[in-house]
Structure formats: structure tokens, C-alpha cells
Amino acid sequence: QSPAPDFRKVAERVGPxxxxxxxxxxxxxxxxxxTGFFVAEDGKFVTNWHAIVGAAHAVAKSADGKIRNVTGVLTSSVELDLAVLRAETKTGxxxxxxxxxxxxxxxxFGAVIGSPLARRPQPLLTATISAxxxxPRGDQLETSNPISNDAEGAPVVDENGEVLGIVTPKHEQGATxxxxxxxxxxxxxxxxxxxxxxxxxAAAKTEARSLSGSPSYAG
Incomplete structure (x- = not known):
């Protein structure tokens, strides 16, 4: 197998x-x-669904020092543990x-890129796609080495900086x-x-009420 690419420069491009x-x-x-990441210039971003259960407000903090108000959820999937939200922006x-x-x-090869605000060496991890x-819920990739829980919501990118996927906390049956x-x-x-x-x-609040009395993803 060829050696892993040097993802440090990719992390510099992706980090913002x-x-x-x-x-x-x-x-x-x-x-x-x-962690989350922007997927459109208008402020759309992706993170894990369980992170926003019970939410009534949120802010998105980026490496340029800006703190943007998050107006809410645009769409989500409990099964995929994914949510798309929008942060306010005037300039993109x-x-x-x-x-x-x-x-x-x-x-x-893929690299897990965390927020530069976390002040950790980037990339967080270079991994190989093992499966x-x-x-019915869609494609999922499996990495050969474990990714720490604090990387949930982070993008996994290729050597061009394009997103291969997003880290989720769920360990599916049969996954190693x-x-x-x-x-x-x-x-x-x-x-x-x-x-x-x-x-x-509304969806995040409703889900929080439906989970009352049972283990919550929020935390």
C-alpha cells in the first residue's frame, strides 16, 4: 500500500x-x-443530530474569531444522526x-479535520477506509482505526479537501x-x-420531549 498523504496542508485549507x-x-x-462544518456559502452547516436534541438556541464559532447566531434546523435524520442547520452570515x-x-x-486515505479553535494538532487523525x-439509510464508511469521541461531527476529507463523510458516534452492528x-x-x-x-x-425541542424518561443523546 502506498504511504499516507501529508494532510497537514489540506487541514490548513479545510480548517476555516x-x-x-x-x-x-x-x-x-x-x-x-x-464540531460541525459549513457546506454552503449561505451558512448551511452539518453536525450530528444528537448534539442538538433539546436545543432552543445555538452559536457557531469559527477560526476567524466570528461567533454566528444559528437560526435553527433546516432538515435532519435521527436514523443517520445528521442535521443541517443555518448560521447567520452577511458576507458568506x-x-x-x-x-x-x-x-x-x-x-x-482520509483525514479527520477538527476545528482550529480546539487547539489540537491537525489533522486529528489520518485513517484508511476499511469497508x-x-x-436503507444510505452509505456508510468504516475506518480501520478508531476515531475519538471528541471528533464527532468532524469532516473526513480526501487529499483534495473534499468531504468523504462525517464522523458519527454510532458503532453499527458488524462494524469493527x-x-x-x-x-x-x-x-x-x-x-x-x-x-x-x-x-x-421545533424539531429539536419535540425530540427532547419524546426522549424524556429515556437516555438522551444530548451531552
Missing amino acids: AVILVSVFDEPGKLLTTK VPFLQLSKASELQTGA RRSD GTVVRSASSLDSLLAQIKPNTKAHW
């Missing part, structure tokens, strides 16, 4: 689009801070392109490594957003 998302409940209590934001590679070969699986939801799953989710789709927090 990777954000920290701080999520608050109705009274203003901080619920969690997770740096964003990542999703990989269009239809057949990602096992053994391909690709499909189920960390599961990464693929770019095709993200693309399908983004396709659900129409020009007149309004961002809102």
Missing part, C-alpha cells in the same frame, strides 16, 4: 470551514459543544465541497471500526432543503 457549535436550552443552559462563509466519487475504494456498506456517514448521505439530506425552507428549533 470547520466550526464549534455551542448548543443551549430554553433557559440558556449550555447543553453541549460539538468558507465551506467544504462534498466528494462526488461514486466508488470509494477500500484502502483509500463501505449500504443500508468507527462509522462515518458518507458524503452521499449528506448530499441526500441537503437535497431535501428547498429554497423556501425555514430554519426552526
Whole structure:
């Protein structure tokens, strides 16, 4: 197998689009801070669904020092543990392109890129894709080496800086490594957003109520 590419320069290019998302409940209590990344210039970004359960407000913090108000959820999938939200922007934001590679070969390299605000060496991890699986919910990739929980919501990119997938906390049955939801799953989710789709927090609040008395993803 060929040696892994040097992803440090890729991380420098990708880093400005990777954000920290701080999520608050109705009274203003901080619920969690997770990683996410912009996928469109107008402020659309992706993170894990479980990170926003119970949310009434959130802010997105980027490496340029800006703190942007998050207006709410545009679309989400509990099954995929993915959510697309919108952050307010007047001038646009740096964003990542999703990989269009239809057949990602096992053994391909990818890098997990965290937010520069986390002050950790980047990339967080260079991993090889050990398996690709499909189920009714979409494609998922599996990495040969485990990815730490603090990377949930981070993009996995190729050597061109395009998104191969997003780190999720779910270890699927039969998987031997960390599961990464693929770019095709993200693309399908983004396709659900129409020009007149309004961002809102109602879905996150409703899900929190339905989970009361059972283990919550928020935290």
C-alpha cells in the first residue's frame, strides 16, 4: 500500500470551514459543544443530530474569531444522526465541497479535520477506509482505526479537501471500526432543503420531549 498523504496542508485549507457549535436550552443552559462544518456559502452547516436534541438556541464559532447566531434546523435524520442547520452570515462563509466519487475504494486515505479553535494538532487523525456498506439509510464508511469521541461531527476529507463523510458516534452492528456517514448521505439530506425552507428549533425541542424518561443523546 502506498504511504499516507501529508494532510497537514489540506487541514490548513479545510480548517476555516470547520466550526464549534455551542448548543443551549430554553433557559440558556449550555447543553453541549460539538464540531460541525459549513457546506454552503449561505451558512448551511452539518453536525450530528444528537448534539442538538433539546436545543432552543445555538452559536457557531469559527477560526476567524466570528461567533454566528444559528437560526435553527433546516432538515435532519435521527436514523443517520445528521442535521443541517443555518448560521447567520452577511458576507458568506468558507465551506467544504462534498466528494462526488461514486466508488470509494477500500484502502483509500482520509483525514479527520477538527476545528482550529480546539487547539489540537491537525489533522486529528489520518485513517484508511476499511469497508463501505449500504443500508436503507444510505452509505456508510468504516475506518480501520478508531476515531475519538471528541471528533464527532468532524469532516473526513480526501487529499483534495473534499468531504468523504462525517464522523458519527454510532458503532453499527458488524462494524469493527468507527462509522462515518458518507458524503452521499449528506448530499441526500441537503437535497431535501428547498429554497423556501425555514430554519426552526421545533424539531429539536419535540425530540427532547419524546426522549424524556429515556437516555438522551444530548451531552
